[in-house]
Structures are given as C-alpha cells and as structure tokens.
Amino acid sequence: MRMLTQILGRRFFATLILVLGVGAMSVAQFQSSPRLDLLTLHSNIFSNTRTIRVWVPSGYDDASQSKSNYPVFYFTDGIAAFHGRHLNVTASGLIKSNKIPAAIFVGIDNGGSTLESKNPGSDRANEYLPYPDDFLIPAVPTPHGSRFPDFLEQEVRPLVESRYRTQKGAVGLAGASYGAAVVLYTVLERPGTYRWLLLESPSLYIDNDRLLRRAVHFHQWPSKIYIGAGTKEGQGDGREMVDDVNRLAGAIGDNSDTCVVIVPGAKHDEDAWRSRLPAALGFLLGSDACPKRQ
DSSP: OHHHHHHHHHHHHHHHHHHHHHHHHHHHHOOOOOEEEEEEEEETTTTEEEEEEEEEOTTTTOGGGTTOOEEEEEEESHHIIIIISOHHHHHHHHHHTTSSOOOEEEEEOOGGGSTTOSSHHHHHHHHHOSSOOTTOSSOOSSOOGGGHHHHIIIIIHHHHHHHSOEEEEEEEEEEETHHHHHHHHHHHHSTTOOSEEEEESOOTTHHHHHHHHHHTTOOOOOSEEEEEEETTOSSTTSHHHHHHHHHHHHHHGGGSEEEEEEETTOOSSHHHHHHHHHHHHHHHHSSOOOOOOO
16 A cells, blocks of 8 residues: 555655656646737827837737847838738747748838828829829929838837837848838938838939939948849839839949849839848858849
8 A cells, every 4th residue: 555655645745747748848838929010100200190110029028028229120111010010910920930030020000001191002102102103193392202211210119118128230121112212211311321222113213313313432331131022013114213223223232232123024013022021031041142133
C-alpha cells in the first residue's frame, strides 16, 4: 500500500511538472495581436479633420517589448493603403516570415476623406499637388501640396510619436500616383530626413516635369528607394510613365540603393500597387534583392 501511494505520488508530481512546464511555455510564446488604431487629427495647416490609421505589429504590446522602439512607414491615401493595398495583411505576413523587421505602419487619410470635404477628388488633389496639373479636370489652379511637408512634420509625426514607441531616424514615406508625387516633393524639401522611399506610379509630369527637373540637382536621397510602374498606365502606349520613372532613377543615380520595377501590362490602379507591395517592403525594410524587371 505504501509503495502504491509512492508510485501515485510520483505520477502526480510528474504530471504537475509537465502541466506547469506547458503552461510556462505557452505564456512565454504568447504574443499580443497586431492592432489598427484610428486617431483623429485636426490640421491647422490644412484646416480640416481626418483619420490617421496606425498599425502596430504582433508583440508590440508585450511587456517584454515595452522598451523596444520600432521603425515607422507613413503612407499617403490611408484608406486605400489599408483597404485597397491590404497593407496590414502584407506587413503581418512579411514580419511573420522574417522578411522584414517588426515595424509600425501609418496611413494618412487624404484631403478627400476629411470631415469637411465636399469635393473628394479635388480636395485630394489640392493636398497632394505641390504644383498645378494642367491636365486635371476639374482644374485646381492653386493647389496646396507645398504645405504637406509641414503637415507631416509638424502635425502627423508629432501625434504618432507622442503615442507610439518609434525608432529615431528610421522613417519611411510611401505613396501612389499624386500620393507618390507629394512624398517625393517632401523628400526634396526635407533632405536627409527619411531612410526609405516607396513610389508607385508617381505623377512626375506635373508642371512640365518639375519634380524630375528638381531631382537632377538633388543629392541627399533616402538610403533605399523603390519605384514601381506598369506599361499600361495613362493614355497611348503607356510609355510616358515608364520613361518618367527611368528618368527619375537616372537622376538619383548612385546616391541611393534604388530598385525600379516595371511590370508589363500593369495599370494605374490599386490591384497593381497591391501586387507589388510585398516585394517593395521586402527590398526596403528587409534584405530581399530588387525584383528583376519583368
């Protein structure tokens, strides 16, 4: 009887140790889920109110990461970045597969998505055009895109950096179409401020190629730049976009590690930008090589 009690006792403690061990392992392996926060920003610079979408990665809220700071990537057209390009899904997959480090991604809603907007298309163009677009209908003769760098640096970044653990000096900018034109303009206006630049189908033709003409004389580029475009953008044979992108890459030259991806048949739309996003982020934030020109 005494021997039976000892055997049962040993089994009990062995089972208890196993359960405690599994429990400890589960706690150690548990990570907080990624989350998307919606912040409200009233801009004094643009005199309107919009949503700033902040996505933090899995593990950000863990006690073990409370002193960790994260790179931050800012995207124009915040709604489209998350709903059209599935930025959160792409980022989660890349981080989980160790293609890129854990990072914070921020989507800045455009002027057409503000509470005060009455004409979304024109209001978006007003904030994203640093110079007039003579081909835009209806015209926006005196756009306010030149205010965007101040808006980003004086209002958006302070809001994000006051609430989240951001890594100093590790900031990227991204945009598509007009949204790419304004982030390129911001880089030109704030030399040496940003580490990464992602341009999709940038509107480089505005004001007689003024951004391209400025780029020729600019040298303090982000350390890594990705530029994507398709051969079926715009009117005619679509060569204007491809030619402009190649001109920009030529102007950047050896001042940055630049990746240019031209996709045959790709159009000027969210489907094209979404399909290229994983490779763009893998190149910029990770160690992936630039995809070969397709």
